[in-house]
Amino acid sequence: MGIRFVLVDLDRTLFPSLEFAKDARMTALRAMKKEGMKASVAKAYVELMKVVEEMGPNHADHFGELLARLGERKEGSAKIIAAGVFAYHRAKTRIKPFPEAGRALARMRREGLKLYVASEGRSVKQWDKILRMHVQEYFDGAFISEELGVEKGRKFYAKIARKLGVRPGEVLMIGDKMDRDVEPARKAGMRAIFLDRKKKTGGKKRDVAKNLLEAAEISIDSM
Structure with a gap:
């Protein structure tokens, strides 16, 4: 048979998926920069990819860990993290086969x-x-x-x-x-x-x- x-x-x-993931992450980082992240988007992207590689793509707090490694996770950083999460999920609407x-x-x-x-x-x-x-x-x-x-x-x-x-x-x-x-x-x-x-x-x-x-x-x- x-x-x-x-x-x-x-x-x-x-x-x-690779192209989509890069676009969504860059969108998130630009939103975080707008809300007060001090590091450049380019530097943050390099560090974020290290976070994803080390902690896995399904880790729940990529952006929080990113700020910690950049030395920027402190009081008031929740707004910056939330901006990244929101922008990332909004970028998901652009996913196409x-x-x-x-x-x-x-x-x-x-x-x-x-x-x-x-x-x-x-x-x-x-x-x-x-x-x-x-x-x-x-x-x-x-x-x-x-x-x-x-x-x-x-x-x-x-x-x-x-x-x-x-x-x-x-x-x-x-x-x-x-x-x-x-x-x-x-x-x-x-x-x-x-x-x-x-x-x-x-x-x-x-x-x-x-x-x-x-x-x-x-x-x-x-x-």
Whole structure:
């Protein structure tokens, strides 16, 4: 039996997460500067990226920790932190999927494939992205590491197959990271497509797509 279920990664697969994150953080820092942060936006951005790397993207107080490292967390700094948080969340309204995403997802659904998001992170945060992009209508559900209780790896994908009640060979994963999306899915017995938007692999290779429309065609051909 061919492919019946398609898993789709979220960050950098459905939308340009790196570009969005930089834009949102810069927007937040400019707002903090306006409310009294003394450090330059450029200096604050470099320090903020260190905070994110060390404490993880899901830490609850990035901007507070940033001010502490800049030597600016003191009485009255709550207003500056709040300005950053508000501006960051306001910037989220600008989140958009890649231009071809809607067409690719709709094409796979029309052909009868069942689609699920497969993502790493906090469930509410990942669903927030899905809803803001208005792509929830294409998916039958989502498998997120926080809810599954395991990070992306062979066990993550094996657990998804068990939850779907199907053989791993009936599931295909689409993602942009070889070490988190493609290789572990294949080790779990699934088929996987490497989404190579920057054409790192070079040449035409099997199960490599340069965008979601190409990935959709490979998925449909695998049914």
